[in-house]
Amino acid sequence: MHEENSGIRPGEVAVELPPAFDAQVYFIGRILTPWTRRDDCPKNARESDAECIVEVDPRFAVGLTGIETCTHVLVLYWMDQARRDLVLQAPRHYAEPRGTFALRSPVRPNPIAASVVRLRKVDGTRLTVIGLDCLNGTPLLDLKPYFASTDAVPDAVVGWHKSRGDSSLP
Amino acid sequence: MHEENSGIRPGEVAVELPPAFDAQVYFIGRILTPWTRRDDCPKNARESDAECIVEVDPRFAVGLTGIETCTHVLVLYWMDQARRDLVLQAPRHYAEPRGTFALRSPVRPNPIAASVVRLRKVDGTRLTVIGLDCLNGTPLLDLKPYFASTDAVPDAVVGWHKSRGDSSLP
Numbered sequence: 001m002h003e004e005n006s007g008i009r010p011g012e013v014a015v016e017l018p019p020a021f022d023a024q025v026y027f028i029g030r031i032l033t034p035w036t037r038r039d040d041c042p043k044n045a046r047e048s049d050a051e052c053i054v055e056v057d058p059r060f061a062v063g064l065t066g067i068e069t070c071t072h073v074l075v076l077y078w079m080d081q082a083r084r085d086l087v088l089q090a091p092r093h094y095a096e097p098r099g100t101f102a103l104r105s106p107v108r109p110n111p112i113a114a115s116v117v118r119l120r121k122v123d124g125t126r127l128t129v130i131g132l133d134c135l136n137g138t139p140l141l142d143l144k145p146y147f148a149s150t151d152a153v154p155d156a157v158v159g160w161h162k163s164r165g166d167s168s169l170p
Numbered sequence: 171m172h173e174e175n176s177g178i179r180p181g182e183v184a185v186e187l188p189p190a191f192d193a194q195v196y197f198i199g200r201i202l203t204p205w206t207r208r209d210d211c212p213k214n215a216r217e218s219d220a221e222c223i224v225e226v227d228p229r230f231a232v233g234l235t236g237i238e239t240c241t242h243v244l245v246l247y248w249m250d251q252a253r254r255d256l257v258l259q260a261p262r263h264y265a266e267p268r269g270t271f272a273l274r275s276p277v278r279p280n281p282i283a284a285s286v287v288r289l290r291k292v293d294g295t296r297l298t299v300i301g302l303d304c305l306n307g308t309p310l311l312d313l314k315p316y317f318a319s320t321d322a323v324p325d326a327v328v329g330w331h332k333s334r335g336d337s338s339l340p
Contacts (some may be wrong), residue, residue: 015229021194023248025280026187030312044320056271057284059185060279063257065269068251069329073271074247076282078193087233101226101243101313109230110195110311111175112246116321131320139192143271143282144275150214150301153286158315159239 003101017109029056029125029140031077033132038081051120054127054140055080062123064143067120070152072146075132077114078139079106102160116146181267183258185325199226199295199310201247203302208251212303221290224297224310228258242247242316245285245302248309249276272330286316290331 008014032053035041042048048123054075056064067073086107090097119130126142178184205211211233212218224245239241256277260267270278287301290338297313 014231015232018227018229019195023195023250024191025193025195025282027192028279057188057190057301058190060257060270062185063270063278064272065258065267065328067269071301072323072326072327074284075249076280076284079195087230088235090282091328099234099237099272100230102315103235104314104317108312109198110246111231112195112312113221114244114246114314114322116323124171130194142278142282144274144284145272145331146323146326147274147328147331148324151286152324152326153242153316154318154324156242156286156318156322157240158317158318159241160236160319169218 005020007139009090011088011090012086015087017085025078025141027078027139027141030056031055031132031134031138031140033080033134033136035080036136038135041161043131045054048133051128051130052132054129056125056126056127056140062130064080064122064125067119067143067145070119070145073117073129074144074146074151075117075129076142077113077134078141079134080133082106082108082111084111095156096157098160100107112141122143138141178256180261181258181260182256184255185257188253189238192215195248195311197248197309197311198230199224201302201304201308201310203304203306206306208305211305213340214303216304219300221298222302224299224313226295226297226310228295234292234295235255237289237315239314240289240315243287243299244297244314244316244321245287246306247311248282248311249283249304250309251305252276252278252281252283254279268330272297282311
């Protein structure tokens with residue numbers, strides 16, 4: 001069983017999830033990475049310059065028209081091995097628990113990850129990218145052009161993280 | 171009927187969507203904005219400094235612990251009024267059609283929007299933010315801390331957009 005399914009650590013809090021879902025998603029492709037176990041994944045994407053492949057379902061091939069002109073792409077994907085009911089989490093390398101919405105942990109009500117990647121090559125429906133840290137085979141939800149004008153905020157601060165005095169990511 | 175459901179423009183291409191969905195999401199709150207019709211929404215979020223309210227379901231209140239230390243937050247929300255089957259789109263203000271994955275249009279297989287907002291205030295489960303451009307009542311999917319170290323790429327370029335020589339967003 002996957003690590004995130006295996007229980008609750010001291011200080012963590014789970015809630016009862018809503019009785020029903022509200023909407024549905026398609027997996028529109030898969031992400032191919034070198035990492036097959038959670039422990040192998042880089043702690044954060046900046047630690048790795050590994051090339052990964054984003055493989056889009058041929059059904060949606062035409063949707064890629066023009067993406068080759070983007071230097072960076074926002075990748076949304078589904079972290080399908082994570083539990084969804086924790087609101088307070090205590091990652092092993094942190095001293096105190098934090099709220100799910102103050103963390104980038106895969107454990108969240110909707111396990112949707114958002115990662116900015118450098119786009120190196122587009123070959124049909126296969127995109128070669130740098131900047132992912134997910135498991136091999138992770139389901140793809142969406143690709144979006146990254147607009148520096150609205151997406152880049154270089155002076156943004158995460159206060160609780162800054163005060164920790166290191167640069168690892170949640 | 172909503173604009174995005176009303177038909178296909180010349181040059182646009184629709185595909186048959188997959189026969190089944192693959193996963194499900196919860197709406198974990200709502201976004202309150204001043205805009206009740208698509209035409210009222212700002213063309214892009216940088217055009218507006220309107221304060222909007224992100225209201226999180228009380229069930230998930232504890233998940234907000236620590237978010238008040240963030241200057242910026244990544245908001246994921248569900249654009250529930252958009253059709254999902256277009257792969258080539260011709261927004262009215264553009265000369266030629268472009269691929270869905272090269273656009274930030276709400277029309278996409280999974281209508282999940284990602285917006286970076288400035289966090290002004292946290293009052294219980296109500297967050298006051300600046301930087302949204304969506305319709306009032308839009309369902310909320312997720313909130314994440316915005317880390318400049320991985321999320322900010324100020325020199326990113328969207329080639330097709332740059333060559334248009336203006337600054338409006340798709």
